[in-house]
Amino acid sequence: MDTNTKSIGELALEVPHAIAVLEKWRIDYCCHGQRSVAEACKDAGVTAEELLREIGTTPVTDDGRDWSSESLIALQDYIIDTHHVFTRQAMETITVLADKVAMRHGPSHPEVNRVHEIVTALVNDLGPHMMKEEMVLFPYVAALERGEQPANCFGTVRNPVRMMMIEHDAVGGLLRDLREATNDYRLPDDACLSFRALYERLAELEQDLHKHIHLENNVHFPRAVELEDHV
Numbered sequence: 001m002d003t004n005t006k007s008i009g010e011l012a013l014e015v016p017h018a019i020a021v022l023e024k025w026r027i028d029y030c031c032h033g034q035r036s037v038a039e040a041c042k043d044a045g046v047t048a049e050e051l052l053r054e055i056g057t058t059p060v061t062d063d064g065r066d067w068s069s070e071s072l073i074a075l076q077d078y079i080i081d082t083h084h085v086f087t088r089q090a091m092e093t094i095t096v097l098a099d100k101v102a103m104r105h106g107p108s109h110p111e112v113n114r115v116h117e118i119v120t121a122l123v124n125d126l127g128p129h130m131m132k133e134e135m136v137l138f139p140y141v142a143a144l145e146r147g148e149q150p151a152n153c154f155g156t157v158r159n160p161v162r163m164m165m166i167e168h169d170a171v172g173g174l175l176r177d178l179r180e181a182t183n184d185y186r187l188p189d190d191a192c193l194s195f196r197a198l199y200e201r202l203a204e205l206e207q208d209l210h211k212h213i214h215l216e217n218n219v220h221f222p223r224a225v226e227l228e229d230h231v
């Protein structure tokens, strides 16, 4: 593998168990998936050789499906049934926990007030974002794949794709803000159960969003553009 030409998004796509190792090194393979493996490793402070060695020995943790060869309809169903369902449930729990923890611990741990603010922004972004995918982009792509000529109000699929990618970048930025505000989800000694649960649920949501955005940015969107170009 030429680590100067292979992108980190391609690596995550082609080697499903790469994702666990990329998460460990905090290498962004979704929003910044276009960087070369060499460049991403340099930024993360790991050599490409070391990263690839680790990937080779890590057990498979993903669902193991090769999304580059399945239909886009199957991929969309998978994204909705797993990632969108998970995100909606996680957002509900996290909203309750963030309210509670900010109210109880805000005075002694001001960082939870900042967490509350970022969580509110994240929920306000993600809800409408997923709705647009489910109501506009995915049905259009499904119709194209079925060989229909669907009407649309956006010209080319490149426009909603560009919009979705801008929104993904914003979500990526909020996830980074959360890491900064929580000092990488480090709990204070006096953290109660709700505090602990809030940080755990946020860290889980972050991991899931990385996989979710990776599937959209690096697999779904390029294939949707290609599909539209060839109908």
Ligand SMILES: [Fe+2]
Pocket (backbone or CB within 6 Å): 079, 083, 084, 130, 133, 212, 216
């Ligand atoms: Fe999505």
Ligand SMILES: [Fe+2]
Pocket (backbone or CB within 6 Å): 129, 133, 164, 168, 213, 216
């Ligand atoms: Fe998305």
